[in-house]
Amino acid sequence: MAVTSSCLPDGSAEAECSVKGSDPRYSWSLDGRSVSSHRRVTLPPPVSETLHCDVTNQINNLRRSINISCPVPVSDPVLDVRCLQNGSAEISCWVENGTDPSIYLTVSGGLEVYNVTSSERTVRVTVPPVSPPHSWNIRCSAKNNISERSTNQTQDACPVPVSDPVLDVRCLQNGSAEISCWVENGTDPSIYLTVSGGLEVYNVTSSERTVRVTVPPVSPPDFWNIRCSAKNNISERSTNQTQDACPDDYVCDCS
Incomplete structure (x- = not known):
């Protein structure tokens, strides 16, 4: 009896159970719950568990277990721009899903470019006030070893408070x-x-x-x-x- 598995590009997994013998009946289980009764099984992401295959016929019962862990592709980065009271802006970017993502946030406006990288799920930068106001070109990319996604946004600069007359x-x-x-x-x-x-x-x-x-x-x-x-x-x-x-x-x- 042999159990093989492979990870798919979308983070799901396929597993196959192979046996010799007549009239085999298959039963796949994951953490105590039944997931399939076929020779092959497809598991939706995220996959990072122990999979069991049980095969029975009129003569005997066989069981094999494998540990499966498949990387999940990154989701589209989410951008958020929050204006502060002093006219500066707090720009954040994060991803909801993805295994070990790296986040790259670039904010360009006027002659200034702010480029920040984070190995966590969120990156944040504070951009000082711009006077006179123009706009920021914001790009956030998320990468891991199987995928890359990006989000682009053009954002009006935050209003600048008035100075003392x-x-x-x-x-x-x-x-x-x-x-x-x-x-x-x-x-x-x-x-x-x-x-x-x-x-x-x-x-x-x-x-x-x-x-x-x-x-x-x-x-x-x-x-x-x-x-x-x-x-x-x-x-x-x-x-x-x-x-x-x-x-x-x-x-x-x-x-």
């Missing part, structure tokens, strides 16, 4: 003031500039990175309370400043 006050010759506010960083910021002094309030909004307002002279000179806020869909920052009004006899060096 920068205020600038410049006195003009006639005593008026040009007040500007802008942000250095941030995805699609909206700028809100409020200037209050005396009975006047100037409130200006801009969907660009800078907002500017010209405030007329104040007589007698007073002061302005200036507030500039910057917002986008993930953050908000503001800057406050109390500024003496410009003197109406101010002379600038315009040369």
Whole structure:
């Protein structure tokens, strides 16, 4: 009596029981459960167990056991992109199935390339913020000694939170003031500039990175309370400043 087995490319296994004798009846069992009553048996993946073959006829009973372990091909890699509060991204890739997989994750965006390899089932990389935002080309491959699969994805870069607004006050010759506010960083910021002094309030909004307002002279000179806020869909920052009004006899060096 002989029992042979072979592994198939999909991770399943075939086994065959060969005997000499008349009217043999076959019975295959795996961990105490019956799996077939034919001469050949096919086992679905994963296969890593002891297989028993029992053959009987009217004269006697024979039994043989073999240990079978077949590598399982890797499944399609799963990609996950999670944006963090600071505008960076945590990119993960893993496989659900596969014997001893190696994972290769490549993230390219702009001039930067992040390439990480893991001999475990998951690989993870944190990509810093990108300003101005563009997109990342992400590729994850999974390999073992019998198979290779890959997943590709183009992902918009994560939105970058706004930086602290920068205020600038410049006195003009006639005593008026040009007040500007802008942000250095941030995805699609909206700028809100409020200037209050005396009975006047100037409130200006801009969907660009800078907002500017010209405030007329104040007589007698007073002061302005200036507030500039910057917002986008993930953050908000503001800057406050109390500024003496410009003197109406101010002379600038315009040369």
